[in-house]
Amino acid sequence: MxxxxxxxxxxxxxxxxxxxxxxxxxxxxxxxxxxxxxxxxxxxxxxxxPGFVDLHVHGGGGASFDTGTAEAAEVVVSAHLAQGTTSMAGSIVSDSPDRMGRAVRELALLVREGRLAGIHLEGPWLSPERSGAHQPGALAAPDPAAVDSLLAAGDGAVRMVTLAPELPGGIEAVRRISGAGVVAAIGHTDASYDVAREALEAGARLGTHLFNAMRPLHHREPGPVGALLDAPVDVELIADGVHLHPAVLRTVFAAKPGRCILVTDAMAAAGGPDGDYRLGPMAIEVRDGVARLADGTGSGAIAGSTLTMDAAVRFAVRTAGLPLLDVVHAASTAPARAWGLDDVGALExxxxxxxxxxxxxxxxxxxxxxxxxxxx
Structure with a gap:
């Protein structure tokens, strides 16, 4: 044709x-x-x-990957595919080892069938100080046996793991994950600049939703944001006008040309109406399109997004004023490269x-x- x-x-x-x-x-x-x-x-x-490539998505169309069922996963994939995402991760939030392992094994079947590009474990090895919408009781330090168990459950389907490197055993976990050919990503972290640099030297290659659920950038202690901006690695950005100000998007795109990756971090409400949802074991309320932990007031922590990648592209171009060529690279080419998906991500x-x-x-x-x- x-x-x-x-x-x-x-x-x-x-x-x-x-x-x-x-x-x-x-x-x-x-x-x-x-x-x-x-x-x-x-x-x-x-x-x-090119078809969009989303490395960080938990749900959409009213369903979530965390349930681990093929039926729910198909709903999520279909909801985002209709908006242009032709390759996507199945992201799983922190939960009990048994439930996470079961979800990984089920989603791995869709990876082998080509329906998913891979599995992204966001937790459970995250900082309690920067837990965001993750259940505090599910968080843990990265024990080597636990790391190996979840990677083995995917039998090669796990492509990325987000963790906080300052946790006991965190740097060794980065080495273990990257040594297995999996992308180790720094996120949900209270790490200092020096610890984040140590993690990057140990093999971490990506920053999960930069700025969000991280120790803030400070001019005397740059923290993980400064370390990620300072290194030749990729960073995720959520371009929905809630997680990041347009000026921040412009600043990061200027500071890291070719290294910015747009993600949705979408939960079940993506493509759906306001209402009450779940993200893993956590109750979420969506009001005016913004997802937050349910606390009855609407002031809880941001809990993912209701974003689809086409909306992220529109926001980045039309509101943030970024060049279309750079935005398309961040929505398709850069994420495909980050996961070694040589078959997709560009019109070539x-x-x-x-x-x-x-x-x-x-x-x-x-x-x-x-x-x-x-x-x-």
Whole structure:
């Protein structure tokens, strides 16, 4: 199939106009100007971008990955796929070892089937001082046997683990995780700058939702934020206008070109109405689209988001004023690279034909995954 559009976003530049040729589930060629033959589909005033890659998502469409059931996972995947996320993680919050292990084993089946790109363990090895929406009683120091057990439960499906390196055994856990070929991410942490640097030297390669659930940046004690900004590693950013101010997004994109990764950190309410939900064992209330721990007042800790990646892209471009090329890189190419997903994340010959068609307002009009339209 040959399609044309007024804008086609490649890793190097925005082709205006541009065209893309696919055959089966593969991209064959991408070019600008006049296409090689009469196109099968003329999209006109549209922007074609690669399918979004979300490394941090807990739920959507009213369901959560934490339940560990294939039925719930399919609801989450479908809800985000309709908004352009063609590759996604199944993120699991802190819970008892038995429940987390069971969820990992069940989600690993979807990873092997290609429905999920991998599993992300957000906990239980997190700081009690920076627990956010994680159940304090489920948090623990990273015992080597516990780390090995959860990684083994996934049988290669666990791709990332978020942990607080200042916990007893934290640095050794970073070495253990990264040594297993899994991305060790610094997050939910009260670490000093020096401890965070030690974790990076031990193999940590990513910062989980930078600024959120971390010791704040201070000019005399930069903490984990300063260490992550100072190192050649990737950082997650939640671009929903709740977790980060637009000026912070602009600052981090300027400080870490090519290293910013947009994530949703979405929970079950993503794509759904306000109401009462759950995130793992925690009760959550969503009011005006903002998810918080249920305390009856709406003033509890932020508990993930109701974001979808298309909305994150719109916010980053239209509100924060970031260049479309940089934002698409952060929503697709950078996360794919961070997890070693060489098959997706860019409109290039040989990659899987995953693409999203956006209108002039950057709203989703069509979604293709593996060469098949899943939303028209």
């Amino acid at each position: 040959l399609l044309t559009a007024d804008r086609v976003v490649t890793p190097a530049r925005v082709l205006a106009p541009g065209w893309l040729l696919s055959d089966g589930d593969r991209i064959v060629e991408v070019g600008d100007g006049t296409p090689p033959r009469t196109p099968d589909l003329e999209l006109g005033d549209a922007t074609v971008v 010959a040989g990659r899987r034909a995953d693409l999203v068609v956006l209108d002039a307002d950057l709203s989703v009009r069509r979604v293709m995954r593996a060469g098949a339209w899943v939303r028209r």
